[in-house]
Amino acid sequence: MNLKSGAKINYLTLIEPIKIHDGKRNRSHWKVKCVCGKIFNTRTDALKTRTRISCGCKNPNTGPIKHGLTHHRIYKIYLGMKQRCYNKKNTKYPLYGGRGITICDEWLNDVTKFYEWSMANGYKDNLSIDRINNDMGYSPENCRWESKLTQSRNRRSSRMVEINGEKKTFSEWCLLYGINRKTATDRVRNGWDEIEAITTPVGGKR
Numbered sequence: 001m002n003l004k005s006g007a008k009i010n011y012l013t014l015i016e017p018i019k020i021h022d023g024k025r026n027r028s029h030w031k032v033k034c035v036c037g038k039i040f041n042t043r044t045d046a047l048k049t050r051t052r053i054s055c056g057c058k059n060p061n062t063g064p065i066k067h068g069l070t071h072h073r074i075y076k077i078y079l080g081m082k083q084r085c086y087n088k089k090n091t092k093y094p095l096y097g098g099r100g101i102t103i104c105d106e107w108l109n110d111v112t113k114f115y116e117w118s119m120a121n122g123y124k125d126n127l128s129i130d131r132i133n134n135d136m137g138y139s140p141e142n143c144r145w146e147s148k149l150t151q152s153r154n155r156r157s158s159r160m161v162e163i164n165g166e167k168k169t170f171s172e173w174c175l176l177y178g179i180n181r182k183t184a185t186d187r188v189r190n191g192w193d194e195i196e197a198i199t200t201p202v203g204g205k206r
Contacts, residue, residue, distance in 0.1 A: 003017070003030065003044065003047060003048070005017075008119070009047050009050065009053075010050060010052075010053035010054065011034055011035040011036075011053055011054040011057075012032040012033065012034055012035075012042075012047070012052070012053070012054065012055075013032060013033045014030050014031075014032055014047070015030070015031040015032055015033055015039070016030070016031050017029070017030055017031075017044070018030065018031055018041060020041065027043060027044075028043070028044040028045075029041045029042060029043055029044060030042060030044055030047060032047075034054050034055035034057065035054065035057075035069060035072060035115070036054070036055060036057045036069060036070060036071060036072065037070070037071030037072055038055040038057075038071075040055055069111060069112070069115055072115070073125060074114070074115050074118050074123065075111060075115075077128070077129055078107075078111050078114050078115075081103055081129065081138055082103065082108070084096035084097065084101070085097040085101055085102055085103055085137070085138070086103075100137075101131075101136075101137050101138070102137040102138070103137060103138045103139075104137065104138060104139035104140070106139075106140075107138060107139070117140050118145065121140075121144065121145065122144070122145045123145050124145065126147065127145040127146060127147055128145070128146065128147075129143055129144075129145060130143065130144050130145070130146040131143055132144060133171070134171065135171070161173055161194050161195065161198065163195055163198070163199070170184070170185075170194065170198070173198045174198055177198050177199055178201075179197075179198055179199075179200075179201070179202065180202075183202060184197040184198050185197075187200075
């Protein structure tokens with residue numbers, strides 16, 4: 001089993017290989033980061049045989065002792081989602097929970113499910129959670145990890161567009177004209193007028 005920096009083994013992320021002298025000889029170790037945020041050194045053979053799965057916050061025989069995510073960025077993002085959707089005192093509640101945005105039961109009842117989905121669907125420390133459809137809640141089907149720049153571009157879908165004297169959101173017009181929102185958004189990025197991007201059928205010419 002070849003190990004490399006950045007690889008994930010169980011609940012550990014490999015940082016870099018190191019040598020530690022145990023009094024007799026230098027032994028191969030790795031500096032690793034646990035899912036709970038703790039950084040420590042562990043022997044290479046324990047990683048290869050997968051006998052070391054975490055810093056100790058998770059037990060291979062009894063399962064999770066605790067979710068171990070308290071210090072992880074994903075947990076902070078998760079708490080932010082809950083605040084926006086369910087805390088009426090949160091300043092962003094009117095834009096989220098106040099208009100019906102919720103978190104799916106799977107994530108709401110188990111933060112580890114949200115963590116597992118995130119790690120399997122492109123999570124990186126420089127990305128943020130983004131809802132594909134701005135009118136739907138947080139769920140595996142409606143979320144992705146995107147950069148701030150991409151999210152800013154995607155917000156075009158919630159902008160009001162006037163066609164024939166009637167105003168609707170970009171997304172609503174796409175639905176009415178039967179055009180995929182991503183197709184229309186890509187057209188706008190390529191210099192198309194918003195109305196042309198929405199009303200021109202796929203394969204049609206400007």
